[in-house]
Amino acid sequence: MNRRVLISTLFILYVTILTGCQSLPESDSKNAKLYVAKCSGCHKAPSPADHPYKLWDRLFTMMERGYQHPDMPPLSQKEWLTIREYFQKYALPDPENPSKP
Numbered sequence: 001m002n003r004r005v006l007i008s009t010l011f012i013l014y015v016t017i018l019t020g021c022q023s024l025p026e027s028d029s030k031n032a033k034l035y036v037a038k039c040s041g042c043h044k045a046p047s048p049a050d051h052p053y054k055l056w057d058r059l060f061t062m063m064e065r066g067y068q069h070p071d072m073p074p075l076s077q078k079e080w081l082t083i084r085e086y087f088q089k090y091a092l093p094d095p096e097n098p099s100k101p
């Protein structure tokens with residue numbers, strides 16, 4: 001991934017957290033609860049419906065590799081899968097390829 005894409009990705013996501021006021025879809029579901037438990041300790045957990053999955057995929061891939069969030073307790077592979085599943089289900093359609101999530 002080139003640096004400009006990385007920086008703009010982080011910027012978009014950062015703005016989401018600062019301005020985010022979307023409530024979470026299906027917030028009572030098991031997947032949503034895991035996500036909130038893991039991701040809202042330090043800041044408001046952004047809603048999957050804020051962005052297409054492609055953007056979330058980039059972020060989660062970085063986080064899985066340990067980039068960013070140095071103080072965060074690592075999530076297990078299974079927890080990442082659960083969170084990814086939740087985001088895949090509720091993310092916005094990809095603007096460049098609307099038939100795919």
Ligand code: HEC
Pocket residue numbers: 010011013014017038039040041042043046059068069071072073075
């Ligand atoms: C240990 C505290 C902590 C936890 C837990 C945490 N975050 Fe963060 N997060 C931060 C801080 C601090 C920032 C501010 C940007 C920075 O300094 O990295 C941030 C920023 C972000 C951003 C903005 C873009 C960026 O990376 O800078 C996103 C998106 C994000 N977090 C998603 C998540 C998700 C998803 C989880 C759960 C897997 C999570 N966070 C859990 C502390 C945390």
